[in-house]
Amino acid sequence: MSDSENKEDTVxxxxxxxxxxxxxxxxxxxxxxxxxxxxxxxxxxxIQKKQSLYPKMVEESLVRLDESWEQFKAASGDEARRxxxxxxxxxxxxxxxLASTFQxxxxxxxxxxxxxxxxxxxxxxxxxxxxxxxxxxxxxxVYQENIKDHGGVKAEELKLIVAKAxxxxx
Amino acid sequence: xxxxxxxxxAAAIGNKQKKAYSLSAFRVLIVEDYPFMADxxxxxxxxxxxxxxxxASSGNEGREMISLFNxxxxxxxxxxxxxxxxxxxxxxxxxxxxxxxxxxKDSIRFLPSVLCSxxxxxxxxxxxxxxxxxxxxxxxxxxxxLASRLLYVIDKPRPFLRAPGFFGPDRRRRNEAYKGDERRIxxxxxxxxxxxxx
Numbered sequence: 001m002s003d004s005e006n007k008e009d010t011v012x013x014x015x016x017x018x019x020x021x022x023x024x025x026x027x028x029x030x031x032x033x034x035x036x037x038x039x040x041x042x043x044x045x046x047i048q049k050k051q052s053l054y055p056k057m058v059e060e061s062l063v064r065l066d067e068s069w070e071q072f073k074a075a076s077g078d079e080a081r082r083x084x085x086x087x088x089x090x091x092x093x094x095x096x097x098l099a100s101t102f103q104x105x106x107x108x109x110x111x112x113x114x115x116x117x118x119x120x121x122x123x124x125x126x127x128x129x130x131x132x133x134x135x136x137x138x139x140x141x142v143y144q145e146n147i148k149d150h151g152g153v154k155a156e157e158l159k160l161i162v163a164k165a166x167x168x169x170x
Numbered sequence: 171x172x173x174x175x176x177x178x179x180a181a182a183i184g185n186k187q188k189k190a191y192s193l194s195a196f197r198v199l200i201v202e203d204y205p206f207m208a209d210x211x212x213x214x215x216x217x218x219x220x221x222x223x224x225x226a227s228s229g230n231e232g233r234e235m236i237s238l239f240n241x242x243x244x245x246x247x248x249x250x251x252x253x254x255x256x257x258x259x260x261x262x263x264x265x266x267x268x269x270x271x272x273x274x275k276d277s278i279r280f281l282p283s284v285l286c287s288x289x290x291x292x293x294x295x296x297x298x299x300x301x302x303x304x305x306x307x308x309x310x311x312x313x314x315x316l317a318s319r320l321l322y323v324i325d326k327p328r329p330f331l332r333a334p335g336f337f338g339p340d341r342r343r344r345n346e347a348y349k350g351d352e353r354r355i356x357x358x359x360x361x362x363x364x365x366x367x368x
Binding site for chain 2 (some may be wrong): 030
């Protein structure tokens with residue numbers, strides 16, 4: 001196929017052979033097909049069974065968060081601090097994905113909040129560190145007390161702690 | 171009857187006239203930095219019957235895998251679809267997508283690519299499409315969602331477009347007349363069509 005990368009105004013349209021369709025065993029002109037719905041149900045069932053692994057996986061991620069946080073506090077240079085914060089960002093993103101997969105809404109909420117804060121944190125402002133610490137504290141409580149949903153007195157209380165920390169120290 | 175069973179039954183009735191796809195010849199690359207999530211995706215694909223599933227833990231590793239399997243245009247074991255997470259250290263999904271679409275080899279630049287993101291805003295979906303994603307899969311990933319995106323990629327392939335500042339699947343899903351002012355700058359004679367033949 002030709003390329004006109006140098007001709008800036010040219011528009012090229014490539015009509016490709018649908019190789020994926022051919023690979024499924026269907027003909028190019030056959031109508032839409034489907035994936036065995038029983039296989040889809042089986043896959044969802046297996047995923048839901050993996051929910052039993054959730055506590056172990058979250059615990060591991062919380063430990064990684066704590067380690068990165070300790071490394072952040074112990075770091076002497078900006079580069080090391082930035083790298084530790086990047087690890088916090090990615091680990092909180094993993095917790096969010098994990099929690100949302102198994103409908104642990106409150107953990108998902110705090111993990112997302114921490115990830116978003118890690119994205120905009122000013123590493124030279126000490127007050128901002130209080131906000132990170134508040135997130136880590138409440139996430140540990142949510143895990144230990146196995147709080148799943150947003151509702152409930154305890155959940156509201158924890159959300160308030162983080163909201164106040166963000167409001168006061170942002 | 172449970173909701174899942176009802177959905178299965180409804181799908182089975184709706185599928186009577188359709189053909190069940192065999193995905194056993196497919197090779198799918200999952201690029202995901204969190205091993206647990208990569209394994210979940212892998213499990214789902216295996217249940218769907220996907221024959222070959224490989225994993226990469228970063229965008230950079232994803233590039234290496236794609237180069238390894240797809241550099242030879244004539245190879246028979248090429249990667250067919252890439253599922254990539256958006257947020258990853260060492261090369262995120264968007265960077266990987268740009269690399270794929272910017273590649274000089276047809277076997278790489280036309281590679282069907284699905285970007286996975288937890289962001290649900292329309293703007294984020296647009297960013298994915300503007301960078302050449304075939305589909306955007308919104309997290310949390312469920313078997314139903316994953317199957318639906320795969321079917322879209324297989325059944326509704328869009329022609330690829332090279333336009334100023336863009337290369338990727340046509341971002342328009344429907345061929346409808348545009349109601350507003352004409353904003354397209356390309357004239358009919360500036361548009362070249364390429365029809366691939368087997």
